[in-house]
Amino acid sequence: MVVGSGVAGVTTVLAVRHALPTARILLATKSVLDDGSTRWAQGGIAAALGPGDTPEQHLQDTLTAGAGICDERAVRALVTEGPGAVQRLIELGASFDREPSGPLSLTREGGHLRRRIAHAGGDATGAEISRALLAALAEAGQSAELEVIEHALAIDLLRTAEGRAAGLTLHVLGEGQRDGVGAVHARAVVLATGGFGQVYSATTNPPVSTGDGLALALQAGADATDLEFVQFHPTVLWLGPGSRGRQPLISEAVRGEGAVLIDAAGRRFMTGQHPLADLAPRDVVAKAIMRELLTSGTDHVYLDGRQLGAAEWARRFPTILASCRAHGIDPVTEPIPVVPAAHYVSGGIRTDLYGRTSVPGLYACGEVACTGVHGANRLASNSLLEGLVFAERIAVALGRGLPPAGEPAADTRPAGLLDPAVLGPLQQLMTTDAGVLRSGPGLARAAAGLAELGLQDCDKPDADAWQATNLHLIATALVGSALVREETRGSHWREDFAGTSDAWRGHLIVSAGDSGLASVFEPVLDASS
Numbered sequence: 383m384v385v386g387s388g389v390a391g392v393t394t395v396l397a398v399r400h401a402l403p404t405a406r407i408l409l410a411t412k413s414v415l416d417d418g419s420t421r422w423a424q425g426g427i428a429a430a431l432g433p434g435d436t437p438e439q440h441l442q443d444t445l446t447a448g449a450g451i452c453d454e455r456a457v458r459a460l461v462t463e464g465p466g467a468v469q470r471l472i473e474l475g476a477s478f479d480r481e482p483s484g485p486l487s488l489t490r491e492g493g494h495l496r497r498r499i500a501h502a503g504g505d506a507t508g509a510e511i512s513r514a515l516l517a518a519l520a521e522a523g524q525s526a527e528l529e530v531i532e533h534a535l536a537i538d539l540l541r542t543a544e545g546r547a548a549g550l551t552l553h554v555l556g557e558g559q560r561d562g563v564g565a566v567h568a569r570a571v572v573l574a575t576g577g578f579g580q581v582y583s584a585t586t587n588p589p590v591s592t593g594d595g596l597a598l599a600l601q602a603g604a605d606a607t608d609l610e611f612v613q614f615h616p617t618v619l620w621l622g623p624g625s626r627g628r629q630p631l632i633s634e635a636v637r638g639e640g641a642v643l644i645d646a647a648g649r650r651f652m653t654g655q656h657p658l659a660d661l662a663p664r665d666v667v668a669k670a671i672m673r674e675l676l677t678s679g680t681d682h683v684y685l686d687g688r689q690l691g692a693a694e695w696a697r698r699f700p701t702i703l704a705s706c707r708a709h710g711i712d713p714v715t716e717p718i719p720v721v722p723a724a725h726y727v728s729g730g731i732r733t734d735l736y737g738r739t740s741v742p743g744l745y746a747c748g749e750v751a752c753t754g755v756h757g758a759n760r761l762a763s764n765s766l767l768e769g770l771v772f773a774e775r776i777a778v779a780l781g782r783g784l785p786p787a788g789e790p791a792a793d794t795r796p797a798g799l800l801d802p803a804v805l806g807p808l809q810q811l812m813t814t815d816a817g818v819l820r821s822g823p824g825l826a827r828a829a830a831g832l833a834e835l836g837l838q839d840c841d842k843p844d845a846d847a848w849q850a851t852n853l854h855l856i857a858t859a860l861v862g863s864a865l866v867r868e869e870t871r872g873s874h875w876r877e878d879f880a881g882t883s884d885a886w887r888g889h890l891i892v893s894a895g896d897s898g899l900a901s902v903f904e905p906v907l908d909a910s911s
């Protein structure tokens with residue numbers, strides 16, 4: 383069975399149907415089919431598709447972004463199989479933007495030395511990919527071989543006495559009588575549940591990104607890795623205190639057109655921080671905003687784009703203008719309240735090159751997985767590609783032989799669930815002490831705060847309690863890894879360890895046991911060693 387209906391989950395279903403036409407597949411997803419990060423992806427999907435570009439160059443750019451800890455074999459699989467995977471997506475019906483003469487219109491993004499980003503509908507790439515995949519799924523139709531269930535929350539993994547995956551428990555989130563919990567037996571379980579942006583108070587991720595698959599896998603004994611590497615976007619629209627959910631991105635291009643960051647008193651605070659001031663790299667801007675918030679004690683700063691004028695706003699940034707106005711802010715006449723926000727999780731459930739986790743029969747794919755392609759920092763537009771390529775690889779592995787059927791002997795539920803009321807304070811402490819800026823004392827404070835929140839049990843096992851419990855486990859694992867890694871690398875920035883250290887060139891592998899979470903450091907071994 384497959385859990386999650388984003389690019390990773392739906393591609394897995396379609397590819398497994400192709401590899402194993404008579405296998406019975408169940409796709410379960412906790413909301414409606416197109417809810418998830420996939421439909422919000424904007425920039426595009428990276429692949430060496432243009433004239434003069436090669437997988438080797440894409441590999442080099444990916445390794446550079448990953449800051450020394452990518453798994454080169456995984457990156458090689460991504461970049462060599464990527465062009466074919468995008469081509470298959472086009473054959474499936476995805477319509478990418480094209481040049482007037484016919485070839486794909488390819489753009490460049492930060493970190494790519496070539497134009498290799500395919501996009502659709504300008505900045506609506508994820509929506510088009512999701513549409514095409516879900517249309518193909520609908521065309522496959524529901525049958526004895528394929529069943530799709532929406533509003534079904536996967537809560538724990540069933541295992542055989544030998545520890546193999548044997549299925550899942552699903553909590554069907556219906557009204558009244560349709561609400562219920564049931565076990566689904568399966569020979570293979572593929573988790574494609576996306577990221578965990580909701581662990582922070584500001585995120586570009588939708589509300590479904592609560593890291594359920596990662597928490598479930600940890601509870602079931604699977605290894606996770608690289609959890610400390612979370613990418614932040616410097617500016618999203620601040621929606622007010624305690625707001626939960628997806629915060630609209632305010633693209634860097636707005637600053638490119640002359641908008642500047644100011645504090646509540648109207649003072650420009652990027653001047654003097656970097657030679658490029660407001661146009662400094664993403665991490666520099668995100669850090670400067672966070673410092674400003676911490677020193678001033680406020681919860682947002684402002685992006686002043688009034689000088690662009692009404693016509694320029696409407697011409698250049700119609701989507702941003704519309705989403706600001708939908709939230710009662712008019713960027714033409716007033717500065718936009720902004721904060722940095724969690725955007726993408728490079729780490730996740732540790733897998734091999736075929737999506738296999740350390741629990742036999744359990745697979746992971748997409749943002750929930752850590753295949754090793756992103757290392758310490760994802761290269762822009764590599765994540766949709768990772769979902770496509772590694773979904774197809776899981777189908778290859780399953781096509782070679784399904785794991786044996788097994789009788790479930792035990793579930794892998796946490797001992798108790800937390801009160802959903804912990805979520806607000808949890809997100810706030812993660813943002814303040816384990817977000818963009820990290821330091822030993824701040825992370826220790828976050829760990830202590832999380833331990834305290836972990837005492838707030840609840841006895842109503844509803845979806846909110848499951849998600850809060852999952853986010854608490856992930857936050858605890860993330861803070862633990864961030865505290866241990868005493869260096870700055872990729873998207874992990876330690877104020878007290880500003881440099882990158884060779885001693886830390888490796889991965890923190892996290893697992894959950896009877897005595898709680900534990901981590902071990904595994905150095906990267908070069909091919910020559």
Ligand SMILES: Cc1cc2nc3c(=O)[nH]c(=O)nc-3n(C[C@H](O)[C@H](O)[C@H](O)COP(=O)(O)OP(=O)(O)OC[C@H]3O[C@@H](n4cnc5c(N)ncnc54)[C@H](O)[C@@H]3O)c2cc1C
Pocket residue numbers: 385386387388389390391410411412413415417418419420421422423424425426427428507508534535536537574575576577586587588590591592594595631725726747748749750762763764765766767769
């Ligand atoms: C605003 C934004 C812009 C982005 N832009 C780009 C870009 O330009 N290029 C790029 O490559 N990447 C981009 N990304 C990242 C990319 O969109 C994601 O990494 C990718 O879509 C993840 O796909 P996925 O299938 O792994 O997860 P998702 O698309 O998030 O899907 C997860 C699925 O799992 C389901 N689910 C979760 N938990 C459970 C559970 N317990 N039980 C049942 N179902 C569950 C969800 O409902 C959902 O269907 C962007 C992300 C965001 C948020």
